[in-house]
Amino acid sequence: MNKQILLTLLILSTFCTPIAYGQKPKSKLTVHESIQFETDKIFDKLVQIRRDFHENPELAGKEKRTQEVIKKHLLDLGLQVETEIYGYGVIGILKGDKKGKNIAWRADMDALPNDFPDPSDFKSKVKGVQHGCGHDVHMAVAIGIAEVLAKNKKSLRGTVYFIFQPEEETFIGAKRIAENKKFEQFKLDEIYSLHVTALPAGQIMVKANEMYAYQKEINIRFKNALSGEEIKELTSKIRNSLVRSNNGSKPWEIQSIIDPKIGLANPSTIFKDYLIADEKFRTYSKNDSFHMNAELYETDADKIKNIIPSVEQIIKDSNYGSQLLSVSFIKENPTVLNPPNLTRNSINTLDTIYGKGFITPDYGQVPYFNDDFAYFQQKIPGVYFLLGGSNFEKGITAMNHAPNFEVDEECIRTGVRTFSSLLFERGK
Numbered sequence: 001m002n003k004q005i006l007l008t009l010l011i012l013s014t015f016c017t018p019i020a021y022g023q024k025p026k027s028k029l030t031v032h033e034s035i036q037f038e039t040d041k042i043f044d045k046l047v048q049i050r051r052d053f054h055e056n057p058e059l060a061g062k063e064k065r066t067q068e069v070i071k072k073h074l075l076d077l078g079l080q081v082e083t084e085i086y087g088y089g090v091i092g093i094l095k096g097d098k099k100g101k102n103i104a105w106r107a108d109m110d111a112l113p114n115d116f117p118d119p120s121d122f123k124s125k126v127k128g129v130q131h132g133c134g135h136d137v138h139m140a141v142a143i144g145i146a147e148v149l150a151k152n153k154k155s156l157r158g159t160v161y162f163i164f165q166p167e168e169e170t171f172i173g174a175k176r177i178a179e180n181k182k183f184e185q186f187k188l189d190e191i192y193s194l195h196v197t198a199l200p201a202g203q204i205m206v207k208a209n210e211m212y213a214y215q216k217e218i219n220i221r222f223k224n225a226l227s228g229e230e231i232k233e234l235t236s237k238i239r240n241s242l243v244r245s246n247n248g249s250k251p252w253e254i255q256s257i258i259d260p261k262i263g264l265a266n267p268s269t270i271f272k273d274y275l276i277a278d279e280k281f282r283t284y285s286k287n288d289s290f291h292m293n294a295e296l297y298e299t300d301a302d303k304i305k306n307i308i309p310s311v312e313q314i315i316k317d318s319n320y321g322s323q324l325l326s327v328s329f330i331k332e333n334p335t336v337l338n339p340p341n342l343t344r345n346s347i348n349t350l351d352t353i354y355g356k357g358f359i360t361p362d363y364g365q366v367p368y369f370n371d372d373f374a375y376f377q378q379k380i381p382g383v384y385f386l387l388g389g390s391n392f393e394k395g396i397t398a399m400n401h402a403p404n405f406e407v408d409e410e411c412i413r414t415g416v417r418t419f420s421s422l423l424f425e426r427g428k
């Protein structure tokens, strides 16, 4: 390229760029305008980064390549990089030029053991493994925030820790990182995260307290095996007594979460105050006893303690009372719990920057899903958001883990600019 053309291009680019940002020259942009400007500038690159993760998914505990790729991006941005916290986790540390708090952003890294037909042009190259939960998007968003905040380092207060966490799907990674001594030394003040899901792209949703229903697995042990008929009869007795929903609604039909009348965004959503139980219990014989297992989703923490006594009572009152050995929970994971004050502060911060109503209030609790981010929240005050990744006009439905899972990549832009702004403000 000769000098003349280069000069023309430089003039053109300095002339062209500010137009999209209120006719202001770049030096006059406010921090949040600059965040939007930088986000738009790297958006195409972030899409490529996401597609690379999508083509090369790795299961929980095997995120070796993913770790290498993330490490390289973070080092290129000039961040300090720490590994050996747990598994293939990576932490990127960005120090602002001004004093402030220690704020963390968490992205999960692992893919799913799926083999669904993938409609995208950038299909998984690994047979039987797919990014069917959207963690590829989460990593691209986190790398994007790191770049945008690195570009605003001069005005950034405090230190931002980008936690790339392995093994989310197995519910192991967050717990192990959170209890690691090296991690504790970071003395984080606050931690934030998101999950992409089947809301319209561009929508961000949050609520105080539980984002999901409490996920439990109940185990009922008998002395002897029950016949098929007996299992059916007992299952229906237990379900009739436990299952609860709002005015006979069907919160187990999860696709309704986007319905404007009964979905999460409506104050009278059906996704509150319910208990869902598997229709069929899983049965097997082990160690000389017969087991019946079922997954349960309960929205109310207080009501969980009634479940085991009432199941025991139902069985004692049935013909199988003398056969009963025990009733217990074999899965007792914590659930994502957003502290009310910090949630309110985060909503206010973002509504102030991007306009009132920018954050959509969430009135329900999503069944079937959970996130081990809950373990970070047990140690560090933190808020977890839902990021819409669907585009119904384009036929894209981001229902995590479903065979038709797809993401409108525009959500990467929304995620990067919104949460760059939030982390920037929270560091003060």
Ligand SMILES: [Zn+2]
Pocket (backbone or CB within 6 Å): 133, 169, 400, 401
């Ligand atoms: Zn998942």
Ligand SMILES: [Zn+2]
Pocket (backbone or CB within 6 Å): 133, 134, 135, 168, 195, 400
């Ligand atoms: Zn996930």
